[in-house]
Amino acid sequence: MLDVRHCATLAEAAGIVSGDRQAVLLGGGTLVMRDVNEGRLTEGTLLRVTDPVFRRIEAGGGRIELGAGVTMGMILANRDLAFLHAAARAIGGPAVRNMASVGGNLFAASPYGDFTVALLALDAQVVVQAGFGSGRAVPLEEFLAARERSGPALVTAVQFSRPSNPGEFHFRKISRVRPKGISVLSIAAHLPQSGGRMAQVRVAYGAMAPTPIRARGVERALEGKSLDAGAIQMAKQAALEGCRPATDAIASEWYRREVLPVHLGRLLAGDGR
Amino acid sequence: MAKIPVQFRLNGSDRAAFVDAPETLLNTLRRGLGDFAPKYGCGQGACGVCTVLIDGEPHLSCLTLSVACEGKRIETASGMADGPDLHPLQAQFMEHFAAQCGFCTPGMLTVARALLDRNPNPTRDEVIEAISGNICRCTGYEPIVAAILAAAGSPGMRRSEGGRHA
Amino acid sequence: MLEMRKDLFADERDDNLNVIGKGLQRQDMPGHVTGLTRYFDDHAFEGLLHLKVVRSPHASARIRSIDVAAAARAPGVRRVLRAADVPVNRNTLLSLIGFGKDDEPSLAVDKVHYKGEPVVAIIADSEAQALAAKKLVRIDYEPMPAVFDVEEALKPGAPVVNETYSANYFEYHERFDHQKLRFGDVERALASADMVLEHRYQMSPIEHAPTETNGSIAAPEQNGRFVVHSCAQGLFFALGTAAKIVALESNRLHFIGGTVGGGFGGKVDSLTEPLAVLGAMVTGKPVRFVLDREEEMLYGSPRGAERIYIKDGLMRDGRLIARHIRSYFDAGAYTRLSSYAAIKCTAHLPGPYWIPNVASDVHVAYTNRCPSTAMRGFGITAVDFALEVQMDRLAEAAQMDPMEFRLLNAYRDGDMKPHRRKASNTALIECVQVAAEKANWPISEQGKRQSSLTGGGVGERGQIPATVLDARGQIGRPETRNSGPTQTLPAGSSRIAPSKQPVMEGARDGRAAPAQVPRYEAARPAAAPLSPPPYQPAPSPYQPVTGQQPPPYQPPPAPPATAAPVQTQHGAVRFSSVFGRRR
Ligand SMILES: Cc1cc2nc3c(=O)[nH]c(=O)nc-3n(C[C@H](O)[C@H](O)[C@H](O)COP(=O)(O)OP(=O)(O)OC[C@H]3O[C@@H](n4cnc5c(N)ncnc54)[C@H](O)[C@@H]3O)c2cc1C
Ligand code: FES
Numbered sequence A: 001m002l003d004v005r006h007c008a009t010l011a012e013a014a015g016i017v018s019g020d021r022q023a024v025l026l027g028g029g030t031l032v033m034r035d036v037n038e039g040r041l042t043e044g045t046l047l048r049v050t051d052p053v054f055r056r057i058e059a060g061g062g063r064i065e066l067g068a069g070v071t072m073g074m075i076l077a078n079r080d081l082a083f084l085h086a087a088a089r090a091i092g093g094p095a096v097r098n099m100a101s102v103g104g105n106l107f108a109a110s111p112y113g114d115f116t117v118a119l120l121a122l123d124a125q126v127v128v129q130a131g132f133g134s135g136r137a138v139p140l141e142e143f144l145a146a147r148e149r150s151g152p153a154l155v156t157a158v159q160f161s162r163p164s165n166p167g168e169f170h171f172r173k174i175s176r177v178r179p180k181g182i183s184v185l186s187i188a189a190h191l192p193q194s195g196g197r198m199a200q201v202r203v204a205y206g207a208m209a210p211t212p213i214r215a216r217g218v219e220r221a222l223e224g225k226s227l228d229a230g231a232i233q234m235a236k237q238a239a240l241e242g243c244r245p246a247t248d249a250i251a252s253e254w255y256r257r258e259v260l261p262v263h264l265g266r267l268l269a270g271d272g273r
Numbered sequence B: 001m002a003k004i005p006v007q008f009r010l011n012g013s014d015r016a017a018f019v020d021a022p023e024t025l026l027n028t029l030r031r032g033l034g035d036f037a038p039k040y041g042c043g044q045g046a047c048g049v050c051t052v053l054i055d056g057e058p059h060l061s062c063l064t065l066s067v068a069c070e071g072k073r074i075e076t077a078s079g080m081a082d083g084p085d086l087h088p089l090q091a092q093f094m095e096h097f098a099a100q101c102g103f104c105t106p107g108m109l110t111v112a113r114a115l116l117d118r119n120p121n122p123t124r125d126e127v128i129e130a131i132s133g134n135i136c137r138c139t140g141y142e143p144i145v146a147a148i149l150a151a152a153g154s155p156g157m158r159r160s161e162g163g164r165h166a
Numbered sequence C: 001m002l003e004m005r006k007d008l009f010a011d012e013r014d015d016n017l018n019v020i021g022k023g024l025q026r027q028d029m030p031g032h033v034t035g036l037t038r039y040f041d042d043h044a045f046e047g048l049l050h051l052k053v054v055r056s057p058h059a060s061a062r063i064r065s066i067d068v069a070a071a072a073r074a075p076g077v078r079r080v081l082r083a084a085d086v087p088v089n090r091n092t093l094l095s096l097i098g099f100g101k102d103d104e105p106s107l108a109v110d111k112v113h114y115k116g117e118p119v120v121a122i123i124a125d126s127e128a129q130a131l132a133a134k135k136l137v138r139i140d141y142e143p144m145p146a147v148f149d150v151e152e153a154l155k156p157g158a159p160v161v162n163e164t165y166s167a168n169y170f171e172y173h174e175r176f177d178h179q180k181l182r183f184g185d186v187e188r189a190l191a192s193a194d195m196v197l198e199h200r201y202q203m204s205p206i207e208h209a210p211t212e213t214n215g216s217i218a219a220p221e222q223n224g225r226f227v228v229h230s231c232a233q234g235l236f237f238a239l240g241t242a243a244k245i246v247a248l249e250s251n252r253l254h255f256i257g258g259t260v261g262g263g264f265g266g267k268v269d270s271l272t273e274p275l276a277v278l279g280a281m282v283t284g285k286p287v288r289f290v291l292d293r294e295e296e297m298l299y300g301s302p303r304g305a306e307r308i309y310i311k312d313g314l315m316r317d318g319r320l321i322a323r324h325i326r327s328y329f330d331a332g333a334y335t336r337l338s339s340y341a342a343i344k345c346t347a348h349l350p351g352p353y354w355i356p357n358v359a360s361d362v363h364v365a366y367t368n369r370c371p372s373t374a375m376r377g378f379g380i381t382a383v384d385f386a387l388e389v390q391m392d393r394l395a396e397a398a399q400m401d402p403m404e405f406r407l408l409n410a411y412r413d414g415d416m417k418p419h420r421r422k423a424s425n426t427a428l429i430e431c432v433q434v435a436a437e438k439a440n441w442p443i444s445e446q447g448k449r450q451s452s453l454t455g456g457g458v459g460e461r462g463q464i465p466a467t468v469l470d471a472r473g474q475i476g477r478p479e480t481r482n483s484g485p486t487q488t489l490p491a492g493s494s495r496i497a498p499s500k501q502p503v504m505e506g507a508r509d510g511r512a513a514p515a516q517v518p519r520y521e522a523a524r525p526a527a528a529p530l531s532p533p534p535y536q537p538a539p540s541p542y543q544p545v546t547g548q549q550p551p552p553y554q555p556p557p558a559p560p561a562t563a564a565p566v567q568t569q570h571g572a573v574r575f576s577s578v579f580g581r582r583r
């Protein structure tokens, strides 16, 4: 039978995760509890972390830290995180957002994981206290690459730098149902400009591979350029580099490949959908 | 396995229940405490018919552990009317024919209530956003949106307990 | 939003309406908005048990063995049910009105015929315990070939889906392999049409997706009765079905329902009631059987898939002179209500248009897919979609405005339908006129003046045409269900000598065609047949304005009065498709 344990500190939770292979960390539970309800998860221990640090937001300065238990609703209620509101609002409806956590989103299987796409374009680091990479801040890209292979983990927080100009950070989720629907794909882009040219460009996709991925071809096409029609054209041509989208109930692989360059072009050009 | 005691406020009254460790709030409310307003529609978070307010904010009770609700303020559609007086949202749902089979109605009323508590005069787009996690298979949503807009700004709107304390 | 058009059909309506056209509060609305409405699941019972079923992971397989020992010992499990525990483990829904053979078990016996078919039921103290015990049931399957396409299923050598109907089609009245409609001479009309258009249409299964999933609670009551809270859309249908399957007198079942959290046709199959009642009988406790969302979406029966071929003969001036339809309903693995869908479909053809020559063959085919059932206009919705898309294509071919094209071909009061009944209360013309007006779609002045009340039933439009027997004698046959082969034959036909091999459309090589079907063949004309005169369509009451000037219509020379080489059937044979009786 399934048991539930409440952990008052992160250290306690980390200890259980390292020792008990049947322990399942519970964030908001929006994915875990479905497995419970449908009888896929009938054995083991659900771990509930009640440590306030787990749900802490530090967003006052240039370096931002979000506790893994922070919900999309909490991000939306925080003015310092306005540049992330579009990404947080992309997750489900209001009730899901009051529950869905940043940590859980890192583990959500494609086509979920929209918030993680935004974090990837912000060059975020993942703080792990048990499991893969524990004791250090792991680059998100590395964390995602190891996600399926590594066993149980406890993520405590994510960290990233605030974009110096929030207007240079863009997020777009493409879905078929308005206003809410699961992603056909999502795109996040951080396009810092200096002297009219882009530098340190980072672009990431959701639902274009088994995990959120970086769009390296696009980053290369844009780096050092000014954001004009020519650069956008080059970016669109490189858009599909590294993509391995799936065919699922939301869209076919073919459809995702067809529409990605279109939406990327619109995002870069600042056009509406 | 031993049952676990949980206490919370339900629609303004103190209630207690003995629950299984992985039991959902939806099950505790319905089977334990006899509040049948929140419904089971999917158990996946997809339909919203189980929506309740926890401390004034909408949550999916089918995905919430009862043991995590200790000491919280929980409100359901059963607690919206003030004695015999309907909440303005309830009155406008009736007026606008915003329920057909009625199965989505408690959830719709609950998210609408949370919206109006926070934002007494929402725009149409804000209303649509507020009900976007709730599925209605019958009405086509338009009457529901109309009812919520009509209720907005009504005098005598009773705020949710959680909303008042938040 | 609501608009009463009192200008239309004004003299057909009494204007003293005191409900229609007025707002009226629904009696169930106060319950809905207060959360007080009680659906089937909103009832508290002491000691409530929960039933879950183990479903087949295969679309087609033989069951080698079932081991429930570990599941029966699992914590909280009260009872495990298998096929042998079901008193009458074979049923078909419409058996309650004597239509169709029992073909579907409540729990699979030795084979499974679709992915998701229930095999074992577990009754436990909690849902979680029932779900955990499900994982302990060991079933050894031997996968078998499956067929998923309606036309493939009807081919010789296709895997047998449903042993009760081993040729993979529903047998109407235990002998006919499809529903047939014949009116006039479609072949001849197609041959003389200016254009012939043929297209294939297909619709996928559609899930009703009600917000409330299918379910029921059954509980022992005093006096040896059982109370059943049910979501059934047809409460007494569910009662009768459950009574039959659990072998109880129906007065020992007390069904309570009528409050349904969305049905749309998906709650007529009694998917849960029989096992819930059986569970209450064997445990003496209240038993709740509710489908979860995944089960509802995957295994709650959908609106069935359909494939439809339409072939139309069109004159250059826009008149539709022939329509031939061949269509296949995908019943899935068991009949449920598909047999009825094909009847409704046939009754609906050829759509709301007067067409002097109509032929249709509508088949119900079994495949290894989830059984399909009723859904909002089932039998009609898909074919209507196909027909209207086809109408747009025809209008384009005739270079006519699609609205004008429909005005031209619409039924009018008094027109003879292929079912040998006169059309009445027709209103397509007025619908098109109002729709055009609302959509600001320009139609001609002449089109605006048309009326369903005039021009119908005139001349050929009101008559039953000579209806040919084809070479195989295929035609709407007279009653065959309850009587022997001594019948009055249609004019101009004679019965095939018993020694002759019966030929049946739809019979397939290598398969026995259903026996004992009376056959008719054309009486051989004494003289060599003259070549048949070209079909001459009747003039329409409406000469529409076409996009281009059509070539002036040249009426063919009048047929010689003596020419009658094609054998025909006259007169109306009224045939009730369900009961097989003349009405
Ligand atoms: C109706 C609905 C709509 C949704 N729409 C979207 C959407 O649009 N976009 C989207 O991206 N997602 C969507 N989701 C999926 C999901 O809600 C989100 O991805 C959410 O962020 C998951 O977080 P959670 O806290 O609820 O995860 P949980 O269910 O709590 O956990 C998910 C997984 O992550 C693990 N986990 C959680 N936290 C940690 C941690 N701190 N350390 C280690 N492991 C952890 C859990 O053990 C589990 O394996 C939707 C879900 C639903 C039900
Ligand atoms: S039952 Fe909770 S969201 Fe559907």
Ligand code: FES
Pocket: B098, B099, B100, B101, B102, B103, B104, B105, B135, B136, B137, B138, B139, C211, C261, C262
């Ligand atoms: S009224 Fe039936 S689901 Fe909304």
